[in-house]
Amino acid sequence: MTLNNIYNSQYIAEIATILSLINMFILFVLWTVKTLCYPKVIVLKKGDTRHINEFIDLYTDTIDPDYRIPSDLITIYLDQSVGQSRNLVDMIYVCTYKNTVCGYLKIVYSNDYKILFIPYMGIDRYEQKARNKAVTLMLNKLTKVIEKRFIDCNSVVFEIEKPKHLDTKNIVSQKIARIRHFTKLSKKLDRFLYKIDIDYIQPSMPTETEDEHPEEKCLLMYIPLKTSTKMNHLNKKEVMQVISFLYKKVYQFQKELASHDVDIYCKYIDKLINKYEKNLHQKVNLIEFIK
Numbered sequence: 001m002t003l004n005n006i007y008n009s010q011y012i013a014e015i016a017t018i019l020s021l022i023n024m025f026i027l028f029v030l031w032t033v034k035t036l037c038y039p040k041v042i043v044l045k046k047g048d049t050r051h052i053n054e055f056i057d058l059y060t061d062t063i064d065p066d067y068r069i070p071s072d073l074i075t076i077y078l079d080q081s082v083g084q085s086r087n088l089v090d091m092i093y094v095c096t097y098k099n100t101v102c103g104y105l106k107i108v109y110s111n112d113y114k115i116l117f118i119p120y121m122g123i124d125r126y127e128q129k130a131r132n133k134a135v136t137l138m139l140n141k142l143t144k145v146i147e148k149r150f151i152d153c154n155s156v157v158f159e160i161e162k163p164k165h166l167d168t169k170n171i172v173s174q175k176i177a178r179i180r181h182f183t184k185l186s187k188k189l190d191r192f193l194y195k196i197d198i199d200y201i202q203p204s205m206p207t208e209t210e211d212e213h214p215e216e217k218c219l220l221m222y223i224p225l226k227t228s229t230k231m232n233h234l235n236k237k238e239v240m241q242v243i244s245f246l247y248k249k250v251y252q253f254q255k256e257l258a259s260h261d262v263d264i265y266c267k268y269i270d271k272l273i274n275k276y277e278k279n280l281h282q283k284v285n286l287i288e289f290i291k
């Protein structure tokens with residue numbers, strides 16, 4: 001090998017090192033820009049203290065105390081074994097922007113009932129990027145999770161408080177916004193969104209007495225997943241499944257986690273279930289929501 005050749009190969013090696021450093025630098029810049037400038041959705045995990053604390057702050061800020069379970073009870077499920085004892089998958093998705101939580105979406109899936117419930121969804125109204133993107137990103141994520149992980153899921157359900165006389169303009173817009181977002185979810189899933197036509201009652205919160213938080217009249221919303229054909233009704237048995245899932249697996253279970261004094265609450269839940277059992281017709285109408 002001539003001296004010239006040796007110099008040349010050294011030169012090439014140096015150039016290659018410089019190019020790979022530049023490459024790494026560009027990748028690092030792109031990664032930083034992506035992390036800082038684009039919102040992303042992650043599952044909240046036990047031990048992720050920073051995001052858990054930010055989630056709790058946003059959750060307590062956005063949901064009226066009358067309608068939410070205390071934050072220690074909502075985060076108890078981050079330990080997946082809590083739900084597993086009841087064959088439930090309980091997860092909280094958060095949307096982060098600049099690595100800060102700006103939105104959340106909580107789901108509960110029952111492996112027994114094959115029903116997915118969405119109890120809470122909220123965004124940081126002061127973070128413009130969140131206002132524009134967070135809900136859409138979280139619902140996109142949920143769509144993928146339903147299609148890939150909960151393939152046996154029969155239906156998605158959620159509650160919306162009924163409009164009231166004293167609702168402020170803002171509360172009305174929030175209720176409409178929720179319906180709009182869930183209509184979008186049903187479209188993404190290529191399914192219809194219905195209201196189950198019953199006088200649905202959201203039980204008093206498991207951590208409060210009936211007097212502290214009287215039961216709330218809600219719209220019980222329903223997206224059937226097993227058919228994309230338009231439906232007119234559900235059988236009473238199917239409606240009772242949805243109600244039992246919500247009352248027993250969600251509300252009553254929360255009560256059991258919150259206190260040892262569950263007897264009165266269990267009786268109260270049984271009383272509500274019996275009322276439906278007694279009053280529902282064999283066929284219950286489904287009211288389609290405008291797409």
Ligand SMILES: CC(C)(COP(=O)(O)OP(=O)(O)OC[C@H]1O[C@@H](n2cnc3c(N)ncnc32)[C@H](O)[C@@H]1OP(=O)(O)O)[C@@H](O)C(=O)NCCC(=O)NCCS
Nearest residue numbers: 062063119120121122123124125131169170173174177178
């Ligand atoms: C439901 C929600 C995610 C929809 O937000 P959105 O996609 O921004 O909807 P819109 O842009 O149509 O806004 C609807 C209204 O909600 C208001 N809003 C948005 N985020 C809000 C928040 N975190 N707290 C209070 N009001 C909020 C908006 O200001 C708007 O009111 P306006 O029409 O008087 O200006 C949002 O309203 C929210 O986070 N609400 C608080 C949590 C909540 O109540 N969730 C439902 C029960 S689980």
